[in-house]
Amino acid sequence: MDATALWQRYQDWLYYHDGLGLYLDISRMRFDDEFVASLLPKFDHAFKAMEALEQGAIANPDENRMVGHYWLRDPDLAPTPDLKQEIVETLENIETFAQKVHQGEVKPPQTPKFTDILSIGIGGSALGPQFVAEALAPEHPALNIHFIDNSDPTGIDRVLARIGDRLNSTLVLVISKSGGTPEPRNGMIEVRNAFATQNLEFAKQAVAVTGVGSKLDQQAHAEGWLTTFPMADWVGGRTSELSAVGLLPAALQGIDIRGMLVGAKEMDIATRKPDVKTNPAALLALAWYYAGNGKGEKDMVVLPYKDSLLLFSRYLQQLVMESLGKEKDLDGNLVYQGIAVYGNKGSTDQHAYVQQLREGVPNFFATLIEVLKDRSATSIEIEPGVTSGDYLSGFLQGTRQALYENHRDSITITVPEVNPQIVGALIALYDRAVGLYASLVNINAYHQPGVEAGKKAAAVILDLQQQIIQVLRNAGQPLSLETLAQQAGVPDQTEAIYKILRHLAANQRGVFLEGDLGKPANLMASYK
Numbered sequence: 001m002d003a004t005a006l007w008q009r010y011q012d013w014l015y016y017h018d019g020l021g022l023y024l025d026i027s028r029m030r031f032d033d034e035f036v037a038s039l040l041p042k043f044d045h046a047f048k049a050m051e052a053l054e055q056g057a058i059a060n061p062d063e064n065r066m067v068g069h070y071w072l073r074d075p076d077l078a079p080t081p082d083l084k085q086e087i088v089e090t091l092e093n094i095e096t097f098a099q100k101v102h103q104g105e106v107k108p109p110q111t112p113k114f115t116d117i118l119s120i121g122i123g124g125s126a127l128g129p130q131f132v133a134e135a136l137a138p139e140h141p142a143l144n145i146h147f148i149d150n151s152d153p154t155g156i157d158r159v160l161a162r163i164g165d166r167l168n169s170t171l172v173l174v175i176s177k178s179g180g181t182p183e184p185r186n187g188m189i190e191v192r193n194a195f196a197t198q199n200l201e202f203a204k205q206a207v208a209v210t211g212v213g214s215k216l217d218q219q220a221h222a223e224g225w226l227t228t229f230p231m232a233d234w235v236g237g238r239t240s241e242l243s244a245v246g247l248l249p250a251a252l253q254g255i256d257i258r259g260m261l262v263g264a265k266e267m268d269i270a271t272r273k274p275d276v277k278t279n280p281a282a283l284l285a286l287a288w289y290y291a292g293n294g295k296g297e298k299d300m301v302v303l304p305y306k307d308s309l310l311l312f313s314r315y316l317q318q319l320v321m322e323s324l325g326k327e328k329d330l331d332g333n334l335v336y337q338g339i340a341v342y343g344n345k346g347s348t349d350q351h352a353y354v355q356q357l358r359e360g361v362p363n364f365f366a367t368l369i370e371v372l373k374d375r376s377a378t379s380i381e382i383e384p385g386v387t388s389g390d391y392l393s394g395f396l397q398g399t400r401q402a403l404y405e406n407h408r409d410s411i412t413i414t415v416p417e418v419n420p421q422i423v424g425a426l427i428a429l430y431d432r433a434v435g436l437y438a439s440l441v442n443i444n445a446y447h448q449p450g451v452e453a454g455k456k457a458a459a460v461i462l463d464l465q466q467q468i469i470q471v472l473r474n475a476g477q478p479l480s481l482e483t484l485a486q487q488a489g490v491p492d493q494t495e496a497i498y499k500i501l502r503h504l505a506a507n508q509r510g511v512f513l514e515g516d517l518g519k520p521a522n523l524m525a526s527y528k
């Protein structure tokens with residue numbers, strides 16, 4: 001295609017949202033009109049399914065749940081007055097609570113005000129809050145936020161060390177929809193221990209965001225935590241940023257949460273339109289379908305050219321991969337669906353892996369995110385007539401062009417600046433694109449059956465650990481791994497046992513391994 005034809009294609013496919021000042025350009029995806037026409041019947045079905053979902057249909061059949069994250073942005077859409085009230089009340093309670101914390105009305109026992117937030121959660125209960133904090137927290141926020149999003153002891157220590165002697169003015173948020181996920185539970189127990197070590201009362205500085213009646217909810221009530229915020233059954237973890245999960249930490253940091261909701265609502269309105277060409281989420285879904293042949297054959301590389309959007313790709317990784325990565329379709333056929341997502345930021349990544357994107361395996365399509373406003377203040381000139389922002393902008397255009405010339409497709413999203421409305425709108429845009437795409441490929445985007453397998457296997461390993469320690473203790477003498485496995489009644493678990501012992505031995509847990517460490521079969525294990 002020559003330059004004139006490309007320019008025409010750009011204009012033909014350019015989507016612009018007037019209220020948000022957001023552009024979406026899919027002109028550098030090489031689909032033709034025939035392809036678009038072939039997808040229209042699928043889109044018809046997708047729009048209808050989305051309409052039913054918004055009206056409260058059981059859109060997540062496996063878990064028998066409604067899918068209501070769109071109602072959070074427009075409570076009038078909620079299918080019952082009770083649900084509407086729940087959304088409105090929670091939002092008001094979040095604002096009131098944040099205000100009281102800021103004013104010192106809700107305060108820690110030992111200091112006049114809370115200074116820090118320690119947010120404990122994982123997956124959907126961490127990625128949204130982390131992305132939004134990075135994108136929108138002011139330079140000097142009302143409260144500084146820290147995250148524990150893993151069961152890594154060193155990671156936990158590092159966060160606690162950073163908080164240091166401000167633990168007595170730290171507000172702890174324990175966020176878990178199910179209230180039973182091991183990682184946040186472990187993080188909470190570790191943090192409670194840190195509180196106890198400093199003679200601080202955990203309950204007086206703790207808040208839970210969780211499903212009503214969950215284990216965590218019960219514990220928070222029984223122990224008299226500061227307060228709790230509900231997480232509705234009909235909001236999935238990966239679409240929960242605009243529920244209490246994301247809005248509470250954001251409000252506490254002084255981020256304009258109403259602005260985020262307004263931006264998301266605007267985008268929801270735009271992406272509700274049952275017309276592919278004028279619906280930005282449908283355009284995205286179309287581009288994804290084209291890129292991967294409706295089978296995820298190409299990875300989605302997300303490159304925002306703005307440091308504050310660094311965590312957007314990580315956020316999208318869960319949203320897209322947990323929603324679309326499914327073994328079976330809605331009719332039970334084996335389909336192995338999904339789209340792999342990765343990326344950090346431009347232009348930084350141009351100096352890391354863009355080499356492969358430009359010349360290596362053509363197994364991806366890029367999504368470039370452009371932010372028009374460079375900074376609030378005026379920029380200096382790096383060279384006559386050129387600012388660092390001009391460079392960043394040039395790098396984006398250059399990469400888009402260089403990729404295209406080498407038959408690598410890209411989508412470009414352009415936003416005026418990174419503000420609460422735009423962040424809300426981006427979240428909403430991808431929520432909807434994922435939902436529509438899931439309909440195009442006929443899968444349930446709202447469950448995650450595959451995640452359970454790893455959790456169950458981990459629980460089995462932890463049980464095995466208890467068991468073999470008992471056997472070693474009772475033996476009172478060194479045992480070979482094979483004997484140990486036999487005595488524990490699990491002769492086929494020698495490898496797992498070896499790994500458990502090696503970990504315990506590395507952590508002064510009473511287990512000793514003697515022999516050639518390079519030859520595990522010959523090792524003798526003992527417990528002292």
Ligand SMILES: O=P(O)(O)OC[C@H]1O[C@H](O)[C@H](O)[C@@H](O)[C@@H]1O
Pocket residue numbers: 122123124125175176177178179180181184237238322448451
């Ligand atoms: O919020 P929680 O119930 O603790 O869940 C946290 C995360 O863990 C699970 O394993 C799911 O795969 C995620 O979708 C979820 O966001």
